[in-house]
Amino acid sequence: MRRRAAFTLALVFGFVPAAASAEGGSFSDAEVLGQKPAVRVDLAQTRVSAYEQDGRGYQSQAGPLNGRGSEKLQVLQVQGEFVMQQGEHLTHRVWVPVDLVTSASANAIDKYYSKPDVVSSASAQNMAQEVEYELSDRADANTTWTGGVGFHHEEPFLSWLYSLEYRRSFAEDNATLSIAANQVLDWFDAFALGGSRRGRASRASSNLNLGFSQLLSPTTLAAVSYGVTLQRGELSNTWNTVPLAAGGRESENLPRERVRHAASLALQQYLPWRGALRLRYRFYRDDWDVTAHTLEAELRQRVADWLLVGASYRYHHQAAVSFFTIDAVPALSPYATADSDLGGLFTQTLGGTASVNLPTARLGTLFLSFGFDHYFRSDKLRVNVATWATGFRY
Secondary structure (H helix, E strand, C coil): CHHHHHHHHHHHHCCCCCCCEECCEECCHHHHHCCCCCEEEEEEEEEEEEEEEECEECCCCCCCCCCCEECCEEEEEEEEEEEEEECCCEEEEEEEEEEEEEEHHHHCCCCCCCCCCCCHHHHCEEEEEEEEEEEEEECCCCEEEEEEEEEEEECCEEEEEEEEEEEEEECCCCEEEEEEEEEEEEEEEEECCCCCEEEEEEEEEEEEEEEEEEEEECCEEEEEEEEEEEEEECCCCCCCEEEECCCCEEECECCCEEEEEEEEEEEEEEECCCEEEEEEEEEEEECCCCEEEEEEEEEEEEEECCEEEEEEEEEEEECCCCCECCCECCCCCCCEECCHHHCCEEEEEEEEEEEEEEECCCCCEEEEEEEEEEEEECCCCEEEEEEEEEEEEC
16 A cells, blocks of 8 residues: 555655665656656746837827827737647647737827827726747658647737748658748727727738758758738728828728738758857749849857857848838828838847856756847837846656
8 A cells, every 4th residue: 555655756756765665676767757747847947128119100190280299109018938849749839918008100090180188098008918839740750740829819800810820841751841830810999080980890811831951061051932911991090091192181091902012032051160050032023013122141259168159230122012001192092101110211120149058957948038129110110129038848
């Protein structure tokens, strides 16, 4: 009876009695522990990001009637991420971000045409929550299927996300093919000019991505990808406005369909001084007449076994949508936007990271990381993003 009780305690509390024996002999590890744990945690981390944006744009009413208004925005995001391995084939990932948002532009949608504070309670300060779950099944040594679902909620906005990815490796894992499909459904409040709600609006975004990577040498990896996205429904946020040539403003009006194409080429190179270089080019084109080119470079350097630092640079240039205007004449075009994100511009981003990895005796590797990015573009918008992450890899 004592041996049975000791064995039960071992299973419940996770220890093995040192003197447990059967008929004078010791239990084997397999007899005491059984198989490997059914579920184990591979990663547990928290991440805090502070996002601060400042600039001026014609779509914002937080300014002169026919001039540029404030695009000031502040976001504090807290994330939790957990990755768990179940058996030899299944991997679970749970990601939970929570955003605290302040937005001067959205808070001013009632500035000219109605009394103050009609909708400011939702947009002056808002909290957004999201939950995403992914399940990966390693069907065999070369094939992995990954499915995901997600839900996003904030006061005037709901969103559902679904994804499915097929990944297969070839040539002794020297090449990889991936096919991924993503579906996003949004449901949100629609606002009339002046801030009054005019019911609900919706949009759907369907995306398909193809990717292929090839190990060119023991130290060089190349990858190409192509993605197409079809968006339908209300593609505006419904509170953006457009200055009129005759004076005053009207609500932004966008087409109800958008087809977007993106292709990219990436090269990763290991450097003999314990560093790595990643280069990437992305070409974008859509049926709103936007053409964009993006160049990215990222350098990572291991300074010590426990310290990794990195630096990055990104350049992006895009043409404006065909119906971008800051002095709209409704009789000439059914569509009009003054949104600075849809105008012609170029942007640059400078970033840096530092990561510390400290092995522990029982809790795996403790990691601490910090990153900072400064984003600025030709229309004077600027963004600063600081991120702090900590957690354990097991």
